Amino acid sequence: MLTPYDFQENLQQRAQYIRNRLRAGSPVIGISYDNGIMLLSFKRRGRKVFEIYDRLMFSAIGNQADVENLRLAAIDFSHQEGFVRSPDDVTIQRVVGFALSPALKKAFGDPLTAPFVVRALFAELHDTPEHDLFYTLNYDGEFLPYERFAVIGGTANAEEQATRYLEANLSGVPTFESSVPVALTAWGIAYEAAQLEEADGVSEEAGRRRLRELLAEGQLEVGILERHTLRENRFRLVPHEQIEPFLQRL
Amino acid sequence: MRTHIGDFFELLQRYQAQTGVRIPMLQPLETPAHTPNSALEVHGTTVIALKFKGGVLNVGDRRATAANAVMYDRADKIVPLDDYTLIAIAGAYGRAMEVVRYLRHAFKYYARSQLQPMSLDGKLQEVSRVLSANLPNALGGIGLFVPILSVYDPDQDRGRIFFFDISGARFETPEYGAAGSGAERIRGVFDYITKTKGAFSERPLEEVLREAILLLDIAADLDAATGGIDKVLPTARYATREGVFEVPEETIRAIVQSIRTGGNA
Numbered sequence: 060m061l062t063p064y065d066f067q068e069n070l071q072q073r074a075q076y077i078r079n080r081l082r083a084g085s086p087v088i089g090i091s092y093d094n095g096i097m098l099l100s101f102k103r104r105g106r107k108v109f110e111i112y113d114r115l116m117f118s119a120i121g122n123q124a125d126v127e128n129l130r131l132a133a134i135d136f137s138h139q140e141g142f143v144r145s146p147d148d149v150t151i152q153r154v155v156g157f158a159l160s161p162a163l164k165k166a167f168g169d170p171l172t173a174p175f176v177v178r179a180l181f182a183e184l185h186d187t188p189e190h191d192l193f194y195t196l197n198y199d200g201e202f203l204p205y206e207r208f209a210v211i212g213g214t215a216n217a218e219e220q221a222t223r224y225l226e227a228n229l230s231g232v233p234t235f236e237s238s239v240p241v242a243l244t245a246w247g248i249a250y251e252a253a254q255l256e257e258a259d260g261v262s263e264e265a266g267r268r269r270l271r272e273l274l275a276e277g278q279l280e281v282g283i284l285e286r287h288t289l290r291e292n293r294f295r296l297v298p299h300e301q302i303e304p305f306l307q308r309l
Numbered sequence: 310m311r312t313h314i315g316d317f318f319e320l321l322q323r324y325q326a327q328t329g330v331r332i333p334m335l336q337p338l339e340t341p342a343h344t345p346n347s348a349l350e351v352h353g354t355t356v357i358a359l360k361f362k363g364g365v366l367n368v369g370d371r372r373a374t375a376a377n378a379v380m381y382d383r384a385d386k387i388v389p390l391d392d393y394t395l396i397a398i399a400g401a402y403g404r405a406m407e408v409v410r411y412l413r414h415a416f417k418y419y420a421r422s423q424l425q426p427m428s429l430d431g432k433l434q435e436v437s438r439v440l441s442a443n444l445p446n447a448l449g450g451i452g453l454f455v456p457i458l459s460v461y462d463p464d465q466d467r468g469r470i471f472f473f474d475i476s477g478a479r480f481e482t483p484e485y486g487a488a489g490s491g492a493e494r495i496r497g498v499f500d501y502i503t504k505t506k507g508a509f510s511e512r513p514l515e516e517v518l519r520e521a522i523l524l525l526d527i528a529a530d531l532d533a534a535t536g537g538i539d540k541v542l543p544t545a546r547y548a549t550r551e552g553v554f555e556v557p558e559e560t561i562r563a564i565v566q567s568i569r570t571g572g573n574a
Contacts, residue, residue: 106424109421109424110421111421112421113417131313131422134418134421134422135320135422138317138320138414138417138418138421139320139321139324141414142317142321142410142411142414143321143324143330143332289552289554289555290392290552290553291389291390291391291392291552291553292391292392292417292552
């Protein structure tokens with residue numbers, strides 16, 4: 060039997076479909092520290108953290124083709140703007156708020172196109188940690204700015220739990236060395252919380268245990284933008300040898 | 310569906326077609342019909358590229374001239390394009406800087422979008438392409454410039470130097486390269502140094518840096534359009550396996566002082 064088209068029902072179904080697919084995604088933890096800003100995640104295969112522009116990087120969970128489309132759209136916009144105007148005019152709020160968000164919203168609301176299955180985290184480096192910025196961008200175009208740290212995970216509950224842990228364990232401006240262990244545990248909590256439906260209060264130990272188990276299947280990826288560097292490119296992926304000691308102590 | 314090939318030129322053309330915003334880079338400047346006044350040219354300079362053991366060094370003076378007027382004393386003619394590549398420019402400063410800005414974006418755009426760095430050959434091809442696109446300007450008398458491209462080649466683990474003519478043809482040079490009015494005056498000295506002291510590519514950075522600054526000093530003595538090394542310190546940058554670095558001012562100042570007070574002033 061044909062039922063009349065219901066806009067609200069359609070959107071709910073779409074959102075449900077996307078949320079189910081995002082649940083299994085590998086969370087991303089962003090922390091701003093004294094000498095830079097980092098995005099940390101776990102990957103089974105392929106890349107996870109990407110450079111967008113001189114002071115902008117991004118990571119996402121979701122369908123790979125959608126993540127890729129989002130990444131390329133951000134890169135296109137940034138380079139166009141950076142050349143036509145100035146690199147200083149390429150800001151996180153312009154890229155996320157004006158270049159990407161409306162397109163996501165349009166695809167989500169349009170019943171004839173496939174919505175983006177994606178939740179993204181952008182990080183923007185500034186001269187001082189106090190000015191560093193994170194933006195989360197959702198499949199429906201919603202975006203939110205954050206300072207100091209930010210999380211994206213498979214469910215809202217997972218993000219909340221990881222955020223609470225970060226809030227409690229990051230004080231002042233951390234260093235890279237003090238941020239990584241906190242980020243690792245936060246990642247474990249976010250992942251564990253997303254897997255166990257609506258579980259509340261995933262313990263630190265449970266999070267760490269989950270991450271330790273997973274390490275057999277893949278590895279961590281940490282992308283940083285360096286605040287003080289002589290290199291032309293501020294972005295780099297932290298080499299595995301540098302991450303290894305933190306994992307030993309996990 | 311658009312296949313993303315990481316071509317920055319294509320991106321700009323699409324932007325121009327969509328927005329109608331004219332990008333000067335993509336069309337010839339409107340040159341006057343009569344013979345252009347050569348005074349419009351900002352031209353005289355000396356930029357030097359020397360290999361050293363493990364990389365390649367670029368040194369340039371800071372003077373920009375128009376005919377016999379000194380227009381600007383702090384022009385930076387050595388610009389990093391990415392973590393392995395330096396460009397040194399001689400010629401019309403304005404146009405050259407626009408091209409440099411373009412190349413920086415083109416290389417990075419490719420690397421960021423394609424998730425692999427542009428190959429050395431690809432980069433050289435990109436430089437050739439912008440130079441040939443600039444040919445009408447060069448022939449019209451506005452916007453003539455020639456770059457030297459210095460790269461650290463990770464595949465061969467050594468520095469490499471390429472120079473170009475205005476039509477975009479490229480040439481690789483074994484040990485050194487130089488461009489600008491001052492470079493002409495000192496051409497023979499490079500050969501003298503390599504023949505008496507050995508190849509630049511076998512000598513350490515500190516030695517080669519000193520040679521380069523001394524060469525620049527000589528060029529400035531012989532060429533009015535080349536700024537000296539005293540009033541404003543020259544720029545020096547180098548590319549190695551670890552990336553592109555700027556030589557700190559104190560290092561350059563110390564070398565200049567030792568040249569002025571030491572034996573080879």
